[in-house]
Amino acid sequence: MNTSSGIGLSTMKPCRRILVSCKNSSLFGFPFLNSNYLIPDNLSKLQPNLNDLPDSCNRVVGFTRTNTPNWRAFCLSGSDSGQSRFFSGCPVNTSNDRRVSNIANVASDVRNHSTSIESRVNQNSFEKIYVRGDLHVKPLLIETIEEAHKVLENVEKDKDYEARVEVNDSLGVNRDNLNQRSDGSMVFRSTLKREVSEVEKEAWKLLRGAVVNYCGLPVGTVAAADPADKLPLNYDQVFIRDFVPSALAFLLNGEGEIVKNFLLHTLQLQSWEKTVDCHSPGQGLMPASFKVKAVPLEGRNGEFEDVLDPDFGESAIGRVAPVDSGLWWIILLRAYGKITGDYSLQERVDVQTGIRWILNLCLTDGFDMFPTLLVTDGSCMIDRRMGIHGHPLEIQSLFYSALRCSREMLTVNDSTKKLVAAINNRLSALSFHIREHYWVDMKKINEIYRYKTEEYSTEAINKFNIYPEQIPSWLVDWIPENGGYFIGNLQPAHMDFRFFTLGNLWAIISSLGTPTQNEGVVSLIEDKWDDLVSGMPLKICYPALEYEEWRVITGSDPKNTPWSYHNAGSWPTLLWQFTLACMKMGKPELASRALASAEKRLLVDQWPEYYDTRRGRFIGKQSRLYQTWTIAGYLTSKMLLENPEMASMLFWNEDYEILENCVCGLNKNGRRTKCARVASRSPSSMSEPLPPQIKETHC
Numbered sequence: 287m288n289t290s291s292g293i294g295l296s297t298m299k300p301c302r303r304i305l306v307s308c309k310n311s312s313l314f315g316f317p318f319l320n321s322n323y324l325i326p327d328n329l330s331k332l333q334p335n336l337n338d339l340p341d342s343c344n345r346v347v348g349f350t351r352t353n354t355p356n357w358r359a360f361c362l363s364g365s366d367s368g369q370s371r372f373f374s375g376c377p378v379n380t381s382n383d384r385r386v387s388n389i390a391n392v393a394s395d396v397r398n399h400s401t402s403i404e405s406r407v408n409q410n411s412f413e414k415i416y417v418r419g420d421l422h423v424k425p426l427l428i429e430t431i432e433e434a435h436k437v438l439e440n441v442e443k444d445k446d447y448e449a450r451v452e453v454n455d456s457l458g459v460n461r462d463n464l465n466q467r468s469d470g471s472m473v474f475r476s477t478l479k480r481e482v483s484e485v486e487k488e489a490w491k492l493l494r495g496a497v498v499n500y501c502g503l504p505v506g507t508v509a510a511a512d513p514a515d516k517l518p519l520n521y522d523q524v525f526i527r528d529f530v531p532s533a534l535a536f537l538l539n540g541e542g543e544i545v546k547n548f549l550l551h552t553l554q555l556q557s558w559e560k561t562v563d564c565h566s567p568g569q570g571l572m573p574a575s576f577k578v579k580a581v582p583l584e585g586r587n588g589e590f591e592d593v594l595d596p597d598f599g600e601s602a603i604g605r606v607a608p609v610d611s612g613l614w615w616i617i618l619l620r621a622y623g624k625i626t627g628d629y630s631l632q633e634r635v636d637v638q639t640g641i642r643w644i645l646n647l648c649l650t651d652g653f654d655m656f657p658t659l660l661v662t663d664g665s666c667m668i669d670r671r672m673g674i675h676g677h678p679l680e681i682q683s684l685f686y687s688a689l690r691c692s693r694e695m696l697t698v699n700d701s702t703k704k705l706v707a708a709i710n711n712r713l714s715a716l717s718f719h720i721r722e723h724y725w726v727d728m729k730k731i732n733e734i735y736r737y738k739t740e741e742y743s744t745e746a747i748n749k750f751n752i753y754p755e756q757i758p759s760w761l762v763d764w765i766p767e768n769g770g771y772f773i774g775n776l777q778p779a780h781m782d783f784r785f786f787t788l789g790n791l792w793a794i795i796s797s798l799g800t801p802t803q804n805e806g807v808v809s810l811i812e813d814k815w816d817d818l819v820s821g822m823p824l825k826i827c828y829p830a831l832e833y834e835e836w837r838v839i840t841g842s843d844p845k846n847t848p849w850s851y852h853n854a855g856s857w858p859t860l861l862w863q864f865t866l867a868c869m870k871m872g873k874p875e876l877a878s879r880a881l882a883s884a885e886k887r888l889l890v891d892q893w894p895e896y897y898d899t900r901r902g903r904f905i906g907k908q909s910r911l912y913q914t915w916t917i918a919g920y921l922t923s924k925m926l927l928e929n930p931e932m933a934s935m936l937f938w939n940e941d942y943e944i945l946e947n948c949v950c951g952l953n954k955n956g957r958r959t960k961c962a963r964v965a966s967r968s969p970s971s972m973s974e975p976l977p978p979q980i981k982e983t984h985c
Contacts (some may be wrong), residue, residue, distance in 0.1 A: 485889045486924065489917045492893065493532060496914045497544065498524055500578050501592050504544040505551050507532040507918070509575075510895065510910040520597065521910055523575040526552060526611040527667060530618055531862050531918035537625040538925040538932055545622050546631060551594060552576070552615060553640045560598040562605050568650070570643030572611035573598050604671070606664040609681055612644035613688040620691040624935040632695045641692055642705060648685060649708050657715035658682050658776075667788060668826070668852045673839040676777040679789030682720055687796040689713050690938055714947045720772065720798055723750070726783070727770030727806060731757065734781075751779050758783055760829055764817075769809030772799065774827065785810075785828045787818065787860055794867040795937045808871045822856040822887065822902030823880040824864055830854035845908055849899050856902035858884050858894075859919035865926050870937045874927055881923050893917050 482490075496507040506524030515521070533545045555573050559566050573596035580590040599607035619637070623629045631637060654660045658677040664670055666680050674680075689709050698706055726734075735757060737748040761783050772793050775782035794804045811818050818825045830848040831839050840846045846853040861884060865877035888894075895913040896906040926933045 485885055486921065488889055489893075489921050492912060492917050493535060493914065493921065496532075496912075496917075498578055500547075500551065500594060503547050505547045505578070505594075506544070506576075507914045509915070510913045512892075512911040515910065520575060520577075520601070523577040523597065524548075525575040526572060527574075527608070527614050528915045530614050531859060531915050531922050533618055534621060534625075534862065534936075535918045535921040535925065537622060538922065538929065542622065542626045542628070545618070546628075549615070549619055549622065549631065549637075553636060555594060555596040556612075556640055556643060558596060558598075560596070560600050562600045567598060567607050568647045570612065570640075570645075570647035571598055571607060572615050572644065574602060574608040574611055602664075602669070604664045604669075606662055606669070609659065609661045609665040610667070610684055612647070613681075613684040616641060616644060616688040616691045616695075617684070620695060621936055623695070625932060633697065638695075638697055638702075641696060642702070644688070645692055645705060645709065648688075649705075649712060657712060657719050659685050670843060670846055670852060671840055672846060672852050673782065673831070674775060674786075676775050676780075678775050679720075679724060679772050679786050679793070681789075682716065682724075683789045683792035683796060683798055686713065686716055686720075686798045687792055687938075689716070690796060690941070710944070710947045713941075713944045717798060717944055720793070721800055721803065723776055724772040725770060725799070725803055726765070726773055728765055728767055730770070731761070731765055750776060750781075752781055753779065756781055756783075764814070766810055766813045769806040769813060770803070771807050771810050772803075785818070785825075787824050787826055787828075788863065791860070791863045791867045794870060795863065797938045797940050801940060804867075804871060808868065808873060808876070812873075812876060816901075819880055819883070820856070820901040821883065822897045823858060823884055824856060824860040825854055825902075826852055826857050826860070826896075827854055850906060851896060851898075851908070854900075855906060856897040858888060858897075859913075859915040862919045862922040862926065865923040866933060866936055869926060869930060869933045874930075877923065878927060881920070881927070884920065888916065888920060 492511070493507065496511045497504045498506050498508055506529050508522050509525050509528050510518070510521040512518075512521075529548060533548065536542070536544050552572060555576060556570065558573075560573075576594045576596040579593050579595050581593050583589040583591055599605055619632055619641075623632050632641075648659060652660075656677060659681050660677060661675065661681050663672060663675040666674075666678065666684075668674055668678075668680070689712060693706070693709050693713070696702055696706060696709075734752060735754050737752055737754050739748060739751055739753055741748050741751070771785050772790050773781055774784045774786040774789065790807050793799045794807055797804070799807065814828075817828055830836075830850075830853045831846075832848045836842070836846075836848060836853070840853065843853075845851050849855065861877075861881060864880060865874075868874055868877040891905055892911040893913055893916045894905045894911055895909040895916060897909070898904045898906050926936075
């Protein structure tokens with residue numbers, strides 16, 4: 287339903303909430319992000335609609351709605367929400383006789399949520415209002431409504447849609463995103479100055495249409511928004527994993543508010559207790575997804591409140607809790623600070639606590655002997671039974687990335703110094719373990735082919751008792767002479783030799799692999815282009831499980847048939863991660879080639895979730911259309927290629943402090959094992975020589 291809004295007369299006593307419509311509503315003529323039209327600039331939410339402004343206004347600012355059945359309160363959750371079933375919500379009055387509401391004092395709660403209007407709690411007057419142009423820009427002070435008219439008129443005069451801002455260095459503004467005009471004023475630099483193609487225009491329109499609002503604030507994007515889908519299942523929810531490419535698209539386009547809101551609201555969901563069969567998961571678990579629901583207010587006829595209902599896996603197929611949600615949340619938090627320059631968010635006490643909870647959950651001592659994370663099938667992007675239980679590469683790469691992010695963001699003090707030390711130790715052990723034992727190339731395959739088994743000693747070469755017969759026949763002819771990759775999984779007496787794209791890409795992005803290993807992965811992708819990229823980028827894994835192997839490992843999963851879905855289907859959302867990895871390795875032309883291939887089909891095919899067949903020629907048989915992370919992955923790839931300096935903020939280079947931080951110990955006979963420093967130079971790791979400041983020694 288379309289509604290109109292304006293700044294109007296009101297003689298009512300100011301209330302303690304801001305009441306706005308949740309759909310197609312605007313604040314002072316500034317539309318929210320869920321508008322269904324496209325303005326290709328980085329501050330489209332600041333486009334004024336002067337026709338909505340009345341000719342005269344009282345000093346009390348209000349909203350007037352005519353014949354509007356739905357009212358939603360623009361409010362913030364209290365800090366005492368505790369462990370209740372629903373997130374504390376915002377009332378909605380559905381009666382038709384309510385016509386006027388007033389902007390009143392809105393006090394920020396302990397979590398200090400970002401809003402578009404910042405009222406002052408102790409002010410007795412409503413003459414002063416603050417209009418924010420961006421999350422970390424000094425508010426523009428407007429003394430009277432007459433001045434508000436002038437401000438909107440000035441914005442209207444800027445035909446290039448660049449918003450003037452007053453820069454305050456103490457607020458952490460990223461000056462790289464600003465340009466200085468001849469009059470000395472600062473303006474945001476648009477990332478879309480060039481002419482936008484029809485494909486991009488449609489993509490932006492669909493992405494903005496997928497935005498979900500909670501209490502009037504954008505908090506994420508739904509997984510898919512196909513209007514013809516009558517059974518959306520959980521595709522109408524906001525997934526932490528799926529939102530990451532959407533968040534990056536908004537951040538690269540200068541729109542940070544939705545990302546900040548998402549990070550804070552999902553943080554509040556973190557401490558909830560959710561159970562499956564009377565069992566609760568560990569503290570710090572992030573939900574896989576959440577949904578905004580309108581729930582009737584008890585005792586108030588016709589009134590509702592917005593609530594956030596999270597899913598921690600208790601409703602998921604297979605009832606598996608997500609391991610990767612918390613890791614993605616940490617990675618996105620760092621990206622928000624890097625791109626916007628607003629580091630105050632990650633410095634907040636509640637955010638720092640959230641990071642520590644996730645890390646405590648991941649770093650808890652247990653029975654496992656390996657530095658890798660032990661997880662079940664279905665705990666990551668591959669969310670069905672696919673034989674990835676144990677120590678899948680995808681989780682290890684994301685875990686390593688999250689540890690590096692946390693190392694940058696954690697405030698070091700007496701309460702965190704032990705945690706920081708644990709992070710450093712785990713980074714060292716994990717990098718050594720993955721580089722030494724997960725890497726395969728032609729030389730390593732030859733070593734495995736000649737392995738001796740049943741070795742019992744600390745000096746054993748075949749540490750995991752791998753039988754040479756496990757080398758699959760397809761690998762013998764597939765592995766190239768040059769290059770290599772990280773295998774999908776490693777467990778006692780088992781090596782999963784499948785190529786998993788996401789894990790290998792993040793091994794490059796995070797520098798989990800050595801520089802030469804990273805180059806080897808890119809070389810392999812280029813050499814095996816027809817297998818891994820082909821008609822639609824990119825294969826989620828290669829090759830597919832077929833015949834008896836498919837029946838045993840997947841349980842005859844009808845969705846994971848060979849070359850479909852997670853069984854070697856093609857997923858366009860992997861484009862943005864492939865782009866980032868290629869740009870890091872100095873090969874953006876490979877990303878451009880893959881992007882051009884996808885661009886020819888995505889709009890025509892209505893942005894599917896995935897593609898089937900060896901060459902990705904068919905739209906997936908159960909693929910959702912208008913899949914948001916397909917759309918966002920395409921847009922993010924385009925903007926990364928156009929902004930190399932932004933891309934460089936999202937990946938890591940080799941950190942030699944990690945290699946210096948040796949965690950290897952003595953064995954019973956007093957002999958020492960090789961540490962990460964030496965492993966990084968071993969032939970099987972294909973590493974470059976270490977810099978002179980790192981000595982080649984044993985622990």
